[in-house]
Amino acid sequence: MSRNDINSVLSTLGITVGNLPKILVSDPQAKKLSAKAGDVLEIEREDFGKAYTYYRLVVER
Amino acid sequence: MQAEIIKQIKFGIFSQEQIKKLSVAKLTVPDTYNEDGYPIDGGLLDQRLGVIDPGLVCKTCGGRAKTCPGHFGHIELVRPVIHSEFAKIINMLLQATCQKCHRILLNNEQIGVFREEIAAEIATENPAPENNGEKHAEQDMLKRLKSVKKCPHCQTVQEKLKFSMPTYFYLGERRLKPDEIRDMLAKISDEDLVIIGVDPRTSRPEALILNTLLVPPVDVRPSITLETGERSEDDLTHKLVDIMRINQRLEQNINAGAPQIIIDDLWELLQYHVTTYFNNETSGIPPARHRSGRALKTIAQRLKGKEGRFRYNLSGKRVNYSARTVISVDPAIDVDEVGVPRAIAEKLTVPFYVTEWNLEAAKKLLEKAEYPMVVNIVGLDGKRKRILDTNKEDLLKEIKPGYILERQLQDGDIALFNRQPSLHRISIMAHRVKVLPGKTFRITYPATAPYNADFDGDEMNLHIPQTLEAQAEAKYLMAVQNQIFSPRDGNVIIANGEDGVIGLYLLTQDDTRLEKGEAECLLGAAGIREMPKAERDGTYSGKRVFSMLLPKGLDFEVEKFKIKNSELVEGVVNKKMYGSGGSNKLFAAMAMQCGLDALSEFLAMSSRLAYAYSTLYGVTIGVKDYMPTEEMRKEKEALITETEAKVRDLISQYKSKKLEPLLGMTLRQSLEQTIMVELDLARGKAIQMLNRDTDQANFAMLMATSGARANILNMEQMSMFLGQQASREGGRIKRGYYTNRVVPHIARNDTSAEARGFVKSSFLDGLSPIEMLMHAVGGRGTVIQKGLLTQRSGYLQRRLANALQDYxxxxxxxxxxxxxxxxxxxxxxxxxxxxxxxxxxxxxxxx
Incomplete structure (x- = not known):
């Protein structure tokens, strides 16, 4: 996600980046996207017919 | 003043010097009081240790019983003893150090590695790497030090050190005396201790060998005076007297130059007394006993366990404004009510906040002299005063806005009702108080489910929220009405069952007709004072009577059940739409269209109607309801013979290898599978027979079909036959006796229905001994499995709930x-x- 998108997500949720769920850089999915620590991933999920978006902050450890 | 925030707490060990500094008196006399009943100076109740008797003055601080906090004293032991609670640590220290030069048994290189690790730990401020699952490297290493044969510093060969509980140490064959151990520990350097993991600033290891014993103040071990005027001392005082007595004897013997054996014996006795003084449940030694034979309660016993200082006094919180008693049923109250005994209602209070708008009402309330009256009054200064006849007049004049009246509990007050274990949020719900005669709390049957309560002696707790905020929160978040639907899946949790279901099932049958008087009685019992429209012949239909309870403006339709404009036009009420579980769609409709309060009211009214109708109808069961007719019996016999023949046929097919194997199974498995299916089929057929031949007025059948209690299978097992029992790991039972048969009465390799747990008898006929065994084997299996499953899943659920509770x-x-x-x-x-x-x-x- 771009800086702007991140900021808009953070302000709608009323939080700082640190409050987002985390994902390790070493996570296979993060590697696939070649994400760097500090990036925020936008994840589109579909569980049991419920589609929703959530976000994960890429972290070193 | 801003309270300080505690960052860390560090525990250490008092050195001999620290003990002496702390002590206000050296105790020398192993006794308590003299003949005049005065504390002996230098005795265990020396007045310098503080005073507990009223009138005496503390010789240390000059305070009296109430103001003196108590002061520590000490005993000087003539020979040192080991602190038994630290024996394991002493052992570890001795193992880790050289017996000659007392250096740590690590070479300089290993020491360097440890130093770095410790430095790193301090730098990251993370002194406990254990929480990552990694064990402390130090501990790992220390274990290995046991096997070091030669000191890397002085090259001394290490002798084998043996430690035996609770306080014995041997070097080779020779027993180490406490003073020797102390000398060894004293020679370990501070630097080495840091590596081992001991902080020498707070705990020098030689302090683990006691030379001086700290004596707690008398306030910690108060003596009590019995009615007879006799004094009875605390267990700790008794123990300290024992220690001092032996100490004195040991001293006399040493001074008299007694033989070494006698001295050693007394020394060991001293060790025993000190050990039991700390912990009278030390393993390996008999507990010290009181004259009466009761084991003494010493320091460890005061702290340990459920009734110890921690769990009982520190974590054991108690609350005011609460009550507890046995629970019982009352169908006459509403589902969201709780029946409270008058005696409890008189004790519990609710605040009445006086304002300028309710001043008159407050005065009126205050004037009352009987039951719903004011018990206490809280003035503007926040001081609580009891209301008496003597001060009532004055208070009536004094009262003004801002005062709080504490009024007795009365109908309509909000109360939190709880049953342990509180596994659920619905284990605590808010009810409306209904004051009733009697001594038990009363709830309705439907309200029983969330608490998992029954009335075989269960007790429950009641709490009265005191502030208006608390009352509002309880009322709007925790009220029973709000808990009817489960937050897990939206299923109905609070609903009727048993008599409640069968009553409505019978009432709403198509052909139910009631006389006018009957209808009046039923509706009266439910709490309705109007009559429905009569039929042309002057009778009333059951459906119409039931419809009177339905809240206004309700429309509902599922298969074969229709409510139109609050009138039951088609269908019969049964457990499916009226009981608890996901199949109940009626309640959601009612809650949606008419509100939760209407639903809760309907629940209470319909229970009462149901109970009244099942009483009127005369719902009862007896053995005759399970008695099959002669024809049914014959048909059952035929069914069993036929099934047995089929099984025999399958077995012979298997033996002649003609049996068609099932997909993915061996021939053996296929045989088992087909036999099981066949036997199951037989039971299915028996159920069909029952359904076909049983009289519709058979109450056992009515219970099963309405869903009130039991099911058709239970009935089948009673009147027809039990069927396959003892299913083990999905298959039929085959082991138990040593040649792959269940009992010796069965031929070897017999795989027939009977040999593998098929029971032909019904509970009504009675079971043959072998059948009985098969049944018992199955029964035990289920019980054990159920127990294991609930235990495991219960713990899993608890961990999950605790982890998620603050989200x-x-x-x-x-x-x-x-x-x-x-x-x-x-x-x-x-x-x-x-x-x-x-x-x-x-x-x-x-x-």
């Missing part, structure tokens, strides 16, 4: 924790509240 859903439907971390961006992926999903569906269907 909450924010107003934007995201799930947060206490630090505002986002757990889910939208609750459950769809932001839906399961308790309202039923409502939403209901609405959709209407549109």
């Amino acid at each position: 909450y859903v924010l107003h934007d439907n995201s799930v947060r924790d206490v630090n505002n971390n986002v757990i889910e961006t939208i609750y459950g992926g769809d932001g839906l509240d399961p308790t309202r999903v039923g409502f939403a569906k209901e609405r959709k269907e209407k549109e």
